[in-house]
Amino acid sequence: MGDRVSGMDWLPFLRTWSEEWIDALEPEEAEVFPQSVRAAGWLGFEPAGEERIRALEERLAQPLPPSYRSFLAVSDGWRNVGEFIYALGSTEQVxxxxxxxxxxxxxxxxxxxxxxxxAVFGRAVQISLEGDAAVLLLDPGEVDADGEWTAYFHASWTGDAPRRYAGFAALMRNEYRSFHRLRKPDNATSRAWEARIEEARVACLAGAVDEPLAVFEEGSAFGRFRAELLRFQLHALLGGSVEAKRAFATIVRGEQDDPARRVLIGRELVPAFGALDRGERRPALARSIFERELDELRERFDGAAPNDGGPKGPWADVLAQARASAESGAGDAAWRTVLAGLVHWQPLGPDHIAPVALLGDPVLGPLCTPERGRELLGIARAGR
Known part of the structure; x- marks a missing residue:
């Protein structure tokens, strides 16, 4: 079910969202809904008939976008679109x-x-009613080839420009993801995502890159913490510093109770994060602030396990040999040594899919270009 499909099959999507939302509510939150809504597990209303939909189109003096039109044919309005919009208007309220x-x-x-x-504010159609100083808008001035109007979420408290979506269906899909990301419900959808992320992790360790990354990205949008850990490692090695930084920010704010994850963050992710801006020129003050932040992160996570100085055994020997080559000026040979020795690399835990700490190595890190990072990720690794 794609975000931009005008013929989106709304009923199963809305039914799932309704049931999951009601199930995730605290008792006092659920009381705002009528008992009939809670019993039916349905946040919607009766469908808007064709006559009502056409009356709205006549009032607006233009055809409605297909995905919104088909939504109204299933439910004439909606209760609680995510955490910040409390209702969508009916055909008579829009x-x-x-x-x-x-x-x-x-x-x-x-x-x-x-x-x-x-211009958008001046011509937009408001489809939401109550909200937390937030509104949902459809822009009839920007229409794509399918007849979909650009959609916007705007909240005064964000301080940001309105968030843009390809259409109403895309906006609703995002609000559903946001519900999962903020509420983190334990339900069939969240468990299915954990299963998909595990399958993608295994595929990644077997040498796949783009397909697992797509799963991790979507899993991140659904608030799955494991997806953040995994996508950080791929983005860091592939040179996606902006996405890697976003993932890292979520990671260090997130679930820190798992000792294995704390070890992974401290020994692998923090060094990789510190190297994301390698080569970027910073003013002295900005550099000192960044270094202080890194020191705080090292101190915060190094206590998760004995600080044994890094890799041991055959993989440590591989890295030592590669460093010696690099220091003698043989960078290509050093990288070939790393790749050939990857058979000796062992993950620190089930969320570790690549030796990203390489990026933070002062000698080997500069050798790991995005192209070489992809080359490394294309080699099958331990942990499958």
Whole structure:
């Protein structure tokens, strides 16, 4: 079920979301819904008939985007779209933003300097009702080849520009992911994601790269912490520093109770993170602040296990031999030594899929270009 499919099969998607949402609520939260809603496990309403949908189109003086139109044919409105939107309007409640929320629209137009967003606010259709100072908009001024209108989520408290989506279906799929990311429910969907992530981890250790990374990215969007650990390692080796940094920020804020994960973070991920901006020129003050942050991370995670100075055994011998070659100026030979010796590498735990600490090695790290990182990841490794 793709984000941009105009003919999206809404009923099973909405039914799953409804049941998972109601099941995840605390008792006092569930009380805001009528008993009939809780019993039915359905956050929606009766379908909007064709007559109501056409009446809305006539009022707006243009056809509705297909994915939104088909949604209304399943449910005329909706309760709780994620954590920050408390209701979608019915066909009788939807209207132009400047008419539905005139004061808010005027404030945004007065504050917004970007001409694109000024135009969006002026012509957008508001499809949400109540929210946490947040609103959902559809932009009839930006229509794709399928007739889908660009969709926006905007919340005044973010301080950011409105978040853009390819259409209504994409927005709803994102809000569903956001529900999982924020609530972290234990249900069939979350367990299915853990199974998919495990399959992708095994495939990655067998030498696959792009397909597992796609799974880890989507698993991250669903709030699966393991996906963050795994995608950081791939992005770091592939040169995706921006995505790696985002994953790392989530990791160091996340679940820290697992000793094996703490060891992995301290010994492998922190050194790799420190090397993501290798070669970037920073002002002296910025560099000193960054180094202090790294020292704090090392101190925070080094206590997870005895600090034994790094790899031991055959893999340590491989690295020592490669360093000697690199220091003598034979960088290509050093890298071939690393690749040939990868058979001796052993993961620190079930979330460790590559020797990313290489990136933080002052001698070998500079040799690990994104191309070489992909080459390394294409070699089958231990841990499968």
């Amino acid at each position: 209207g132009r933003f400047h008419e539905s929320s005139p004061q808010w629209c005027r404030i945004l137009l007065g504050l917004e300097e970007d001409e694109h967003f000024r």
